[in-house]
Structures are given as C-alpha cells and as structure tokens.
Amino acid sequence: MTDTPSDTARTVLATEAAALTRLAEDLPADFDAVVSRILGIPGRVIVSGMGKSGHVANKIAATLASTGTPAQGVHPGEASHGDLGMITRNDAVILISNSGETRELADMIAYVTRFEIPLIAMTKRAGSTLARAADHLLLLPDAPEACALRMAPTTSTTLTMALGDALAVALMEARGFDRESYHAFHPGGTLGAQLLRISAVMHRDDALPTVTPDTPMGETLVVMSQKGFGVAAVVDGGRLTGVITDGDLRRNLDGLTTRTAGDVATPNPRSITPDALLTEALAEMNAHKISALMVTNQGQLVGLIHIHDLLRAGVA
Structure with missing residues (x-):
C-alpha cells in the first residue's frame, strides 16, 4: 500500500525527532568549551556554510546577534573574492559542513588558520578536513536524512539549526541577557510590543x-x-x-x-x-x-x- 502524504510527513518528523533526541543525549564534548571561547572573544562570531548549510549559517548568525552575541553570516564564495576582509583576529568562525569536505570552505579554513582565528566546526565527520582544522569540534550525530533518497539535507540541517539555537541560548544565559536587553534588540513588531513596560x-x-x-x-x-x-x-x-x-x-x-x-x-x-x-x-x-x-x-x-x-x- 502506498504511503499517504501524511504518512510521509510523520516519518520525516519522527526521523528528525529521533536525531534531535540523540543530539540532546550526546551533546558534543566541546560544547562548553565553545561557549567559553565565544564569551572570551572581543569581536564577532562569523558563521558560514555552503548551500543549505549557508542558509542555516545565516539563521544561526541572526539568532546569535539578536540574543546578545554579535555575529555575522559570510558567504564562502564571496569570502574568496574579498569578503575574507570581514573576518578579523578578534573574531571566532563557525563553519558548517555536514561532510566536512565542502570545497568552497577551503579558502576560509586557510585564512583563519593563517591568522590564528578560532575555528569552530559543525560537521558529522570527525576525521574530515574541516574537523581536523578546527580548534573546537561540534560533532553532529551521523543520523539518516529524512527524505526517501537519504540525500536531501533535512535531518542534518535540522540538527545544525537546533545546535545553533542551543549555542545561542547558552550564550544568552551566560551573558545575563534579560528582558530589557531583548527589548533593546527587538523594538519593532509584536515582540517589541510584548516587552514594553x-x-x-x-x-x-x-x-x-x-x-x-x-x-x-x-x-x-x-x-x-x-x-x-x-x-x-x-x-x-x-x-x-x-x-x-x-x-x-x-x-x-x-x-x-x-x-x-x-x-x-x-x-x-x-x-x-x-x-x-x-x-x-x-x-x-x-x-x-x-x-x-x-x-x-x-x-x-x-x-x-x-x-x-x-x-x-x-x-x-
């Protein structure tokens, strides 16, 4: 019997939920060290990735920035054509690659290595090029993608985004980022109104x-x-x-x-x-x-x- 769209949806959600449970139960060993490292830098957190990981990187950067941790997304392709100048020695860099072998990240890896800028890797492969180059490794569970082909970025992007949220909230709490601080960063729209005195x-x-x-x-x-x-x-x-x-x-x-x-x-x-x-x-x-x-x-x-x-x- 052919699965209905609802059956497919339930399978996708169950697959991703199971992966998130694995991540929660086996949080990357470097997580606390990453929080401490970011708290100690005087600059920003630069977040980057290619393709779907790039979209997730921009979301993570936006969440960090809105919760008290200065951050910016940088496209790896643009970085290779001059935007590497956006990254300073005062910053830390988070690079996202499910495989850890994304070619477009090579110039960024070389740049941060050359200038001794802290590099944090988000990947599911501990032995990958990205993981080996990183100062800190946020290792994701090797969980199956949720699509039938097991190829489309689904579970992997969900895990990466969730780990980014966990990082942002941990930093937010460590900084003592309160309602007043949140309102200062969110003066517009419904969120801002809800935080008005x-x-x-x-x-x-x-x-x-x-x-x-x-x-x-x-x-x-x-x-x-x-x-x-x-x-x-x-x-x-x-x-x-x-x-x-x-x-x-x-x-x-x-x-x-x-x-x-x-x-x-x-x-x-x-x-x-x-x-x-x-x-x-x-x-x-x-x-x-x-x-x-x-x-x-x-x-x-x-x-x-x-x-x-x-x-x-x-x-x-």
Whole structure:
C-alpha cells in the first residue's frame, strides 16, 4: 500500500525527532568549551556554510546577534573574492559542513588558520578536513536524512539549526541577557510590543480622570466625559481608593446626582504597577473583563492604561 502524504510527513518528523533526541543525549564534548571561547572573544562570531548549510549559517548568525552575541553570516564564495576582509583576529568562525569536505570552505579554513582565528566546526565527520582544522569540534550525530533518497539535507540541517539555537541560548544565559536587553534588540513588531513596560504608554498627570471621595457625582460625570476613558479614579491624598465605571453608574442610577464619588465607587479596585509588561495588563483586563486599569506605585495613583493603548501598541 502506498504511503499517504501524511504518512510521509510523520516519518520525516519522527526521523528528525529521533536525531534531535540523540543530539540532546550526546551533546558534543566541546560544547562548553565553545561557549567559553565565544564569551572570551572581543569581536564577532562569523558563521558560514555552503548551500543549505549557508542558509542555516545565516539563521544561526541572526539568532546569535539578536540574543546578545554579535555575529555575522559570510558567504564562502564571496569570502574568496574579498569578503575574507570581514573576518578579523578578534573574531571566532563557525563553519558548517555536514561532510566536512565542502570545497568552497577551503579558502576560509586557510585564512583563519593563517591568522590564528578560532575555528569552530559543525560537521558529522570527525576525521574530515574541516574537523581536523578546527580548534573546537561540534560533532553532529551521523543520523539518516529524512527524505526517501537519504540525500536531501533535512535531518542534518535540522540538527545544525537546533545546535545553533542551543549555542545561542547558552550564550544568552551566560551573558545575563534579560528582558530589557531583548527589548533593546527587538523594538519593532509584536515582540517589541510584548516587552514594553506600562510606564512607556500609560496616561498620566492631567490626562487622568481623577476625583476625590467627596466630589459630587454631577462633577464626576463631567470628568468621566471629558477624559474619555469611561472611568474615574477616586483618589484621597494621592492614594487610589476606588474606581467608578459605567457599571457602577448603572447600578446607582436611582438618585445618582445626589451622591458623591465615594458613595458610588467600587473600593479597592484592581491596579497594576508601572514596571509591569503590556502583556500583563492585557491578561488582567481579559481575566476580569475590564477595559482600563489604574496604574499605582505603592498605592499612589501614577497612571492609567486603556485597552485602546494596547491595541495601538500591537499587543491586543
């Protein structure tokens, strides 16, 4: 019976998963030494390979660079025509070749050997030209490719990319690369928005819809209308003591204008700190079905964040 496309997909994924398990169980012996070597260089990590390995090299370089380890991909063909000048004595070089005999890497191997630039090899053949020339060897399992011909780069590129991820994360943790550092490198798009602090987008000072506990509800309604958030913060001596929402107004319609803000407000309202992330504010709003959160610092009202702010930031 002929395999269906789904059968083929499952076989490919199982083959690659088994190889990744082997790699995790038998991590290259030089892995820790490579991390230490890279941490010790004053320059960048140059990553290169040919063909599919070249694509993986560029991905590894990009991941390293975005997680605190300066890195650059260099094409081996371009390197042979002048781009070797991009590599300095302050750098370390990672060369990727499944066989370890990729001809296009020869000039790069010769160059880093001549100038005593640290060379890290990613290959599955310990006795290959690349492995013998390297200062450090990240040896990959000799696992079968996942295609029916056992030739197309599939398992080998998956292993190489995964090992590159492992290296990037190990370096990231060794450098103490935290959320603030990550945001500095990822200011754009959804990732950047998710790492923004509430203090960066919250409304403050005169924009806040604040009233005191003894403010008549007639004046409170004017404040709520003018500020446009649909809420009012009840503040006593700078401290947030309550909040008035549209729901509070509906529950107190009978004789509303004869009451004060303190009579109508919901006491001990939910709030969030200015150093919390926008994603935390979104989770709080979703969990309690509210559209605005007061921002407090040790009980003092310092700001307000609305669901529309999260939408504009690209989080909601």
